[in-house]
Amino acid sequence: MADATYPAELRYHREHDWASVDGDIATFGITWWAQDALGDVVFFDPPDVGAAIRADESYGELESVKAVSDLIAPLDGEVVEVNQAVVDSPELVNDDPYGAWLVRVRMSDATQVDGLLDAEAYQALIG
């Protein structure tokens, strides 16, 4: 299993999701802490392309053998891409939580990024 890491170039939401921003497109996934807490992921239930997602609200689900977990959106946006590789092989999330991105969105308000945590602040949060 992957070692605990929190890449410095990402931004983090307190509900254990990360965001990576490139122009007006943001990519979302879950952190090492989240996949460790979930255990072996067996299903990824993504939103539809075109769906509107809202910051701090659920945009999909990851299910492990023992529990189901809502995915909390770090930012507002419209879904432009879903990672089909994770739909097909959900265990990728455990193996590489930062490579196994879940959705890409076109942000509606890029200033929201300022409200996210940096790697240091997120690590302080999880203790």
Add this chain to the structure above:
Amino acid sequence: MTSSAPAMLRRSPLDDIHDAAGARMVPFAGWRMPVQYGGVLAEHHAVRTSAGIFDVSHMGQFVVRGESAHASLQRVLGNSLDRLADVGHAQYTLLLNDAGGIEDDLIAYRREHGEYLLVVNASRREHDLAWLRREVDAGCIVEDVSDSWAMLALQGPAALGVLADAYVDLLDTPAFRSVDVVLEGERCIVATTGYTGEQGCEMLVPTAAAAAVWTRITSDPRVTPCGLAARDTLRLEACFPLHGNDITPETDAVSAGLGWTIGWDTPQFTGAEALRAVRDAGPARRLVPLRAEGRGIPRAGCAVHVPSGEVIGTVSSGTMSPTLGVGIALAWIEAEHASVDSGVTIDVRGRRVQAIVSRRPFHRDPPPPPAR
């Protein structure tokens, strides 16, 4: 997570070993126990293909002795002890109430000198002790020896081979037999029992020798340490009920599909009249295995529907089957819909998932190829 302060958790004799191995520890029945080491899927597959070892030291053990031990247990337990033809024989049996409901499920072992050893669920240990002491005849003593014993379960196709190489050869021993054997200098009881649907054994080891036995067994490369998560996926694939989920004091043994554990010929036993009535009339509801055919994992509490829509029951246990790659469950459903191959739908968080009533066990019932 709730914010209440946790009560002190009991520690297994293997607690330090689990921590050293990097196990994720959780509270379970008042004990601090490993839920997983390397991951539930890997641990599950290890047991199905090679061998896994579980710390089950939290379970309860009672010695029942005295002149009226046999008569008392014949009355209080559902199975007939007369099926135990010899010292060392063991049986799966139920602690029943007057309604034929299941206060606990347990293994009873016939020991020397007319004594019996009972191994009970961790979550029911205090309840069962009080119940037995209240129900047995005068002169029958129920002694709680749980604190003297650690318990290890070694399960899988390679398990008895590992045991033979390490300690004792039970490869030709039938299931549900126990032997007294010295391991690591201590008198232990090793039984060909288990809760995974695989061959293997369960070892009662005095706490002083528990670490040495665990270390010796896990030094065999065929063995993987396994936690409570894998224990649950394995037992559910094998369709073994879990007390508190699938069977409770409110569920009778016949409706639960456990009529085979009842010694019907025993003249008097607690719950006999109620169980005979259910057996003769036929149960109104039955505990059946369900296999999901679509995406989605049924969980305890999910409603079960006929395809046309009405609710016919409830899931009592559910998980993802690591062997089958689909959701599996045990569910209580109306008897007329409980035949094997009946189609149902399960409400999983608002979505209807197609499922089918399966044969037992799940992991040796591969579905036919899907029609295309």
